[in-house]
Amino acid sequence: MVEDREQCPASSECEDGRARILKLLEEEAHGLSISDISRKIDLNRNSVAKYLNMLVIAGRVEMQVVGSARVYRLALRLPVSAIFPFLPDAAVTIGSDLRVRHANVLFCDLFSLEEASVAGVLISETSCAFFDLLADSGHLDGVVRGKMDGNRAWHSLDGEYGRYIVWAVPAVFDDGDYGAIAVVRPE
Numbered sequence: 001m002v003e004d005r006e007q008c009p010a011s012s013e014c015e016d017g018r019a020r021i022l023k024l025l026e027e028e029a030h031g032l033s034i035s036d037i038s039r040k041i042d043l044n045r046n047s048v049a050k051y052l053n054m055l056v057i058a059g060r061v062e063m064q065v066v067g068s069a070r071v072y073r074l075a076l077r078l079p080v081s082a083i084f085p086f087l088p089d090a091a092v093t094i095g096s097d098l099r100v101r102h103a104n105v106l107f108c109d110l111f112s113l114e115e116a117s118v119a120g121v122l123i124s125e126t127s128c129a130f131f132d133l134l135a136d137s138g139h140l141d142g143v144v145r146g147k148m149d150g151n152r153a154w155h156s157l158d159g160e161y162g163r164y165i166v167w168a169v170p171a172v173f174d175d176g177d178y179g180a181i182a183v184v185r186p187e
Contacts, residue, residue, distance in 0.1 A: 059075055163187040164187055166185075
């Protein structure tokens with residue numbers, strides 16, 4: 001269950017460990033095992049395993065079973081963080097603490113916002129009425145908490161400032177935090 005997922009503390013040690021693993025994997029096109037990575041960057045095997053798990057969840061690293069070994073290499077896919085700014089719809093990411101992580105340009109334009117005015121703010125404390133609609137629907141909390149899979153169709157939100165259709169899907173971010181991405185269209 002998503003709520004039980006171990007998270008890495010927001011520390012420079014954690015970021016450094018992940019960065020060192022990514023740098024090593026850039027140089028090793030064929031991939032490496034946990035033991036190989038641990039030995040080459042002189043980092044505890046358990047820490048390497050934890051960081052690799054986070055990188056796999058974030059879509060930065062892929063794992064393949066070869067015989068009895070798990071081999072890790074850089075992912076050939078783009079992580080959500082790389083494509084988020086280019087989504088063709090208004091979109092916002094919300095972390096497990098129900099704080100806005102990012103809002104793309106289309107979202108900011110739709111609601112006349114500056115990303116800096118909402119990034120890091122609890123959705124219940126923003127000045128944007130849309131977040132009140134989203135929070136009151138109960139749908140977002142279920143997706144963020146892993147109780148709804150996000151595979152359901154778009155759903156409508158009606159408020160005094162407009163009617164929107166929203167598709168919220170669970171997400172895991174580069175730092176290992178979980179949350180949701182909400183894609184929004186005015187109806």
